[in-house]
Amino acid sequence: MGPTAEHRQVPIPDTVEARSTTVSEFDAAHVQQSHTASKRKTSIKADPSPPKKKQSGQSPPMHFRSDIEGLRAVAVGLVVLAHINVPYFAGGYVGVDVFFVISGFLITSLLLREIARNGRISLAKFYARRALRLLPAAVTVLVATVVAAWLWLPRTRLFDVAADATAAALNVINVRLAVEGTDYMNADEPPSPLQHYWSLAVEEQFYLVWPLILILLVWLASRWKAINVTKAVVVVLSLTVVWSLMVSIERSADSPIWSYFGIHTRAWELAIGALLAVAAAKLTVIPDRLAALASWVGLGMIVLAAVLYTEQTTFPGYAALLPVLGTALVIGAGCRQHASGADALLRHRPFQFTGKISYGLYLWHWPIIMIGPSALGVEPSLAVMVPLMVLAFVLSVLTYYLIENPVRRKKFFTLRTSRGLALGGGLMTTAMAVSALVMLQPAPEYGFGEGQEVTTGKATVFELLPDSAGTEVVPDNLSPALEDARQDRPAMYEAGCLIPREEVEVAQDCWFGDAEGDHTMVLLGDSHAAQWFPPLNQLAEASGWQLFVMTKTACSVPDIAENNATLDREYTECAQWRENAFAQIEDLSPQMVVAATGDQKEVIGDDPDTTWVEGWRDTTERLLDSAEEVVTLADTPWHSTHVPDCLSDSRDNAPECVEKIDDVIPFPERREDSIEAIENAGARVIDPIPWICDEQSGKCPVVVGDLLAYRDSNHLTTTFASALTPYLAAQLPLHSFGEDA
Structure with missing residues (x-):
């Protein structure tokens, strides 16, 4: 805050004059x-004017x-x-x-x-x-x-x-x-x-x-x-x-x-x-x-x-x-x-x-x-x-x-x-x-050439991923452009389907996919669930499913108590919203619930890791009581830097922004224990790390071909997430759901 009030030009009132005032x-x-x-x-x-004679005590x-x-x-x-x-x-x-x-x-x-x-x-x-x-x-x-x-x-x-x-x-x-x-x-x-x-x-x-x-x-x-x-x-x-x-x-x-x-x-x-x-x-x-x-x-x-x-x-x-x-x-x-x-x-x-x-x-x-x-x-x-x-x-x-x-x-x-x-x-x-x-300044042209275009074909992404960690320069045809990365987010955001921190009610106008579909899928979680909306919506539309989105800002899927850094206190609104979401899922009785959440949470408890794992188990069991199938998407990488900013500073040295897999996964032991608990409870877990990181080199690329992978430090761009649709389709065959019944 600035010291803005002048006092040399504007003298303080002379409050000590000998005469009395009323x-x-x-x-x-x-x-x-x-x-x-x-x-x-x-x-x-x-x-x-100063008094002619100074009185005692003044x-x-x-x-x-x-x-x-x-x-x-x-x-x-x-x-x-x-x-x-x-x-x-x-x-x-x-x-x-x-x-x-x-x-x-x-x-x-x-x-x-x-x-x-x-x-x-x-x-x-x-x-x-x-x-x-x-x-x-x-x-x-x-x-x-x-x-x-x-x-x-x-x-x-x-x-x-x-x-x-x-x-x-x-x-x-x-x-x-x-x-x-x-x-x-x-x-x-x-x-x-x-x-x-x-x-x-x-x-x-x-x-x-x-x-x-x-x-x-x-x-x-x-x-x-x-x-x-x-x-x-x-x-x-x-x-x-x-x-x-x-x-x-x-x-x-x-x-x-x-x-x-x-x-x-x-x-x-x-x-x-x-x-x-x-x-x-x-x-x-x-x-x-x-x-x-x-x-x-x-x-x-x-x-x-x-x-x-x-x-x-x-x-x-x-x-x-x-x-x-x-x-x-x-x-x-x-x-x-x-x-x-x-x-x-x-x-x-x-x-x-x-x-x-x-x-x-x-x-x-x-x-x-x-x-x-x-x-x-x-x-x-x-x-x-x-x-x-x-x-x-x-x-x-x-x-x-x-x-x-x-x-x-x-x-x-x-x-x-x-x-x-x-x-x-x-x-x-x-x-x-x-x-x-x-x-109004236009984005600079760096003349580094164009990256190989990534299509929706699984083979193309698979072929490019191993070499992407070594990509030396940021391609001129990067999609989205670094300056546009923040805005490259799912359409459900504009529809108001990521509930703000202060709200506790589930949004009711968040139906997507095939409006006439015979099956219902619920997407449940926080912004790390919302980042999967583009491929899930594509699959739902193609397979004749209705997709209902239930997501809330920074709110964990596992039934736990947590602190929120922005609110600087316990995130009670998350617990209330989660209960409301569970109740609505019970009323919907969907064929499938797809759950995902960010692992970087401040869990309240004597043993946060155990509390987190038990919270996942309890939530999975509760969801299985309401839905025919529950699928959990394990979390995606958390980079130590804001990826678009880093690449903007290192356009001719992109490897500066690439990190090792071990460094971008928070709480790795907690993650593995959670996956085991979810599977033991009867749900399926899909781990997207092999789609995003090159396990052979042990690194997580931030540019794959002509695609920017992250819009900040930990959220996938909508463009990149959409390119992963074939991977998700192979793990989540909605078109064949119920054929074995």
């Missing part, structure tokens, strides 16, 4: 919208908060430490939450002061200031990232990077990331080099809505004098905190991706900062010792969260309270100047300078982490990341002094609001134009 007088200034409002005693002042006016500047350094430092995997700082992502509270405080201070001074808020001026403050650096890094991705990332990733850049320019990348992250087909994709822009999008969404709410409250107060503006603001913010925090707590476990990226679960953090801005005047009366203690405790809470939390911590939810309240303590205590508080540490030059460039450092560090190792041709490691972060720091300094600071202070843009808005619009348009240009 809430009622502040509201009177708004209701009357009088030019004399700035002279009244108000709860939030518009840069009043501090001089503060137009710059060194504690907040230092707090920014802490926040960005924790984020960087977490992202480069420094030991003991896995929870450094809480730095994002620190930035949210800071932004809520500073932006609300700015808006309230404008109301106190002018009786109104100028949206145009507010957005112009935001554009001048945020967009020059943000768009610079965004364009640089897109260009770097074009130079050094696999060609297969360019479209997604460009789409992310467009979403970032429009401040909706948090929504895009949430949608993409909950799409099971993207689970194997590496993080976007622009992923960190999600927090800027959350803040921009806050900036869009919050000024409008304040304008509404001021307008209502001008019509109904009984309305107290300050109290109304406090009520709105308090309700936001309660509602958003409740949603965050309730949804973070069930919907972790949307909860992490969504404004609905982060709004309370910004609102906490905003409440501090409203209460700033009253916080000046805190006793010095209490303020100092509170600031140290708050800083300790932030660091404690960074050290204690891990990637497995359910976040934000309850866990976000620790860093958010810690930040609130530091900011609130800082409203009262005290020599012995956390500011004694935070005001030192390293913290102040890092805080000053923290926005640029946040913007630069993540794309350098994501692209730097590829550009250098090395594997990511801490030894690689440390010098890369030095580069990020240097770029941040250059960005601050050459772009960020000069643009926001340029009189040409600051004198007229329209110029600032025009600059912002121009920068956003530039970012989207660069993204569109990258999207």
Whole structure:
């Protein structure tokens, strides 16, 4: 998350003036919208002149908060430490939450002061200031990232990077990331080099809505004098905190991706900062010792969260309270100047300078982490990341002094609001134009020649497989093309027949094959069952069978309890859906059930291997009670790399992406025991490994003739799966079903 709220141009409200202030007088200034409002005693002042005489127990006016500047350094430092995997700082992502509270405080201070001074808020001026403050650096890094991705990332990733850049320019990348992250087909994709822009999008969404709410409250107060503006603001913010925090707590476990990226679960953090801005005047009366203690405790809470939390911590939810309240303590205590508080540490030059460039450092560090190792041709490691972060720091300094600071202070843009808005619009348009240009780039022609065409003839595939592991180059006629691999998936996906994680009901409109067929076959399992839909559908149509698809995202066929990595908890929805599927199979009484599932599952149990095997046995016995025949397709290979990306980087050295059979089969002993248990229960097992891997050489090719075998690391492309139809037909003779009866 980026430190986006300015505080040098926008001084913190002078809350320590010797004169007393009252809430009622502040509201009177708004209701009357009088030019004399700035002279009244108000709860939030518009840069009043310093008092002529400093009264005992009070501090001089503060137009710059060194504690907040230092707090920014802490926040960005924790984020960087977490992202480069420094030991003991896995929870450094809480730095994002620190930035949210800071932004809520500073932006609300700015808006309230404008109301106190002018009786109104100028949206145009507010957005112009935001554009001048945020967009020059943000768009610079965004364009640089897109260009770097074009130079050094696999060609297969360019479209997604460009789409992310467009979403970032429009401040909706948090929504895009949430949608993409909950799409099971993207689970194997590496993080976007622009992923960190999600927090800027959350803040921009806050900036869009919050000024409008304040304008509404001021307008209502001008019509109904009984309305107290300050109290109304406090009520709105308090309700936001309660509602958003409740949603965050309730949804973070069930919907972790949307909860992490969504404004609905982060709004309370910004609102906490905003409440501090409203209460700033009253916080000046805190006793010095209490303020100092509170600031140290708050800083300790932030660091404690960074050290204690891990990637497995359910976040934000309850866990976000620790860093958010810690930040609130530091900011609130800082409203009262005290020599012995956390500011004694935070005001030192390293913290102040890092805080000053923290926005640029946040913007630069993540794309350098994501692209730097590829550009250098090395594997990511801490030894690689440390010098890369030095580069990020240097770029941040250059960005601050050459772009960020000069643009926001340029009189040409600051004198007229329209110029600032025009600059912002121009920068956003530039970012989207660069993204569109990258999207429209044609796939490069490498001139490596064409691979031998693979037909549906069994002999052709059989003949090519032994030599395919040694294929040196990626053929120009590869099908599907590397850039299209992700979309080469079964038609049943578009029909909505792979049920999402959150749903538990079996889809009812998933009938395929021969609609008039006399026999019924059920395809049961997860996406590793769905990858067999193309050949099974061909066989069903040719043999006069109806095919009913029952598949659910990442849901195991064996009757077990399992954890889901995306949900970061037990996958209870899978167990519920599986029971519903069993019940429907019992009602259908199909002639055949074809079951398949991915072996790479986190099984819950004292002995996961035994639990998995017993789960397969129990499921097989239950299915045989409902169907005449049960056939299980053993799992296909799991490669250690994303195959299309690997081939894109190694077009003239394809063997780099080929792995040994022993390395692509997870849990080999569990697999063998499961096959034995299924067969002992009375079902048939078909092992597709000999169709996909060359057992003689012990390797699993990724390109066979002109066919791309995988669309990610572990799913077969529809094109390749269809070419395996003859193999499946020989093992699954549907046309002769029932002839021996």
